[in-house]
Amino acid sequence: MPPNARLMTEHDKQELNSFCEGSPVLSEEVPARLPCGFLMTEYRVVCSGCRSDIPMANAWVRRARHEFAQHSIETWDVRGVCTSCRMATSTYVRFRSNGTFDTIVGHTWRRGRYDSGEQDDQGNPLYNEFTPGDPRAFQYEEACFVGFWKYQIGIFTEIELAAEFNDFDYTEIESGVDVEDEITRAQFDALIAKLSPKLLELAAQYPKTQFFIAHGDAVTYRGRVTLNAFTPLLNGRLPNGLYLAPQSLALMISPYFRKGPDAGEVNMTTCPALQGITDKLIALA
Numbered sequence: 001m002p003p004n005a006r007l008m009t010e011h012d013k014q015e016l017n018s019f020c021e022g023s024p025v026l027s028e029e030v031p032a033r034l035p036c037g038f039l040m041t042e043y044r045v046v047c048s049g050c051r052s053d054i055p056m057a058n059a060w061v062r063r064a065r066h067e068f069a070q071h072s073i074e075t076w077d078v079r080g081v082c083t084s085c086r087m088a089t090s091t092y093v094r095f096r097s098n099g100t101f102d103t104i105v106g107h108t109w110r111r112g113r114y115d116s117g118e119q120d121d122q123g124n125p126l127y128n129e130f131t132p133g134d135p136r137a138f139q140y141e142e143a144c145f146v147g148f149w150k151y152q153i154g155i156f157t158e159i160e161l162a163a164e165f166n167d168f169d170y171t172e173i174e175s176g177v178d179v180e181d182e183i184t185r186a187q188f189d190a191l192i193a194k195l196s197p198k199l200l201e202l203a204a205q206y207p208k209t210q211f212f213i214a215h216g217d218a219v220t221y222r223g224r225v226t227l228n229a230f231t232p233l234l235n236g237r238l239p240n241g242l243y244l245a246p247q248s249l250a251l252m253i254s255p256y257f258r259k260g261p262d263a264g265e266v267n268m269t270t271c272p273a274l275q276g277i278t279d280k281l282i283a284l285a
Contacts, residue, residue: 133251
């Protein structure tokens with residue numbers, strides 16, 4: 001038996017049977033149009049035991065899509081049974097609308113890209129790696145954007161909640177207007193009372209970041225209640241004040257460079273703290 005394999009318990013068998021009975025066969029879902037517009041024509045599942053390809057007709061998939069502002073993530077949870085050695089293999093992939101995907105390898109998320117020659121408005125390859133100092137390199141997940149606030153360039157994170165609040169006067173709402181997700185003032189106040197202490201805890205962990213809650217049709221789409229964070233980037237200097245480049249070059253550096261509560265790789269183009277902020281807001285939402 002391979003070192004990464006184990007015998008299935010009765011509970012495992014019941015869970016796999018339930019998954020397969022309630023999910024379509026993978027071959028029925030492919031070809032599939034992914035969030036970035038890329039057409040996926042084949043999904044290979046490799047047996048974790050004998051390393052043979054598991055036919056798509058012998059694998060089952062559950063798909064789910066999650067929306068973040070104008071972006072989206074589609075998850076594929078796939079379970080297959082090898083026709084050669086009868087071993088069950090699971091895969092889990094997240095496809096993003098920005099042209100990236102990631103999957104779990106050895107208990108760690110690993111990211112990749114699919115590139116079919118897409119270009120941006122200036123004709124540059126869309127999925128090239130960003131150079132050091134480009135603020136787009138600090139974007140993480142589908143909820144992060146490069147923003148400009150109070151004369152500073154930074155990373156803006158926006159997580160939508162399943163609630164809208166426009167403080168309507170319900171006596172003035174016309175019939176037929178969709179207010180299905182609209183919450184009342186009392187519900188909104190209760191939500192704020194619940195979330196505010198959590199955001200204060202995050203503000204203490206990440207003192208260089210501003211956390212806030214937004215709502216209302218003039219601010220968010222349909223008045224959706226959102227959890228937000230804005231982290232100003234440093235222009236050409238490290239947090240200790242050491243200048244690396246003149247500001248005219250716009251060499252943007254995270255204020256959490258070699259700082260912050262999150263472990264992981266720290267270099268000029270990645271920041272575990274900015275990733276941690278996004279992950280914690282998603283978990284809070």
